[in-house]
Amino acid sequence: MQIDNNELAILQDRLDREGFKEEAWKIKQEFLKQVRESGDHCPCREACPHHGNCFECVTIHRGHRDHLPLCMWDMVNERLAALSHMTEGSLRDYEDRKAREEAEAEGCGGCCEGCAGGCGEG
Template sequence: MIIENNPKELEAMREFHKGNRQEGLRLQEEFAAEFREEYRDKDHCPCKKACRYHGNCKECVAIHRAHQEHVPNCLRPMLNKKIRLLSELTEHSLASEIEPPKEVLRKEFQEKAPG
């Protein structure tokens, strides 16, 4: 099951935008039910960062809402996609002004030392 850009959830949003709330909610619940079944015992979190809240969305989001400094890592690709569209307005000139922070990744995503 794919989560990002899930066809059923995209269709649900199309229905919501058309004003068909009932169908949108039906499709959304189908997606949620499939998600609950598929990820009952599997890791659904795409975050690569080393974090004790990995996979615990409820606490992770609460922490980010509380400190208000940045968004959870799992939401960054979606937000960056939207920001990229805005950045086109200035020919992405902001990119040369930004240096991303160094982050500590989970062990399975850390680069192996040569040798």
């Protein structure tokens, strides 16, 4: 079963936004029913005791606020890529420039290969 960009979930969201709350709720329940019946759909490759248990997984990630669960990466990356296009897709250049500036501020002279600052330690 395809969860990301699921037609039922998209329809449910549209109906909810348009004010058709009861119909949206029924469609949401059907989507969730199909998800439950489809078996393991967790994309995480880690051997984790929370594999497939979205409630526990997302709660833990919210708790430590270090990174997002793997299942959310594509959605976030899609949004970030779209935002990056507002600056002509220059996000990578920005990150590289900031890393070089930070390395130079820490004393890296840019004399070797291997890291953004050129210190050879990365």
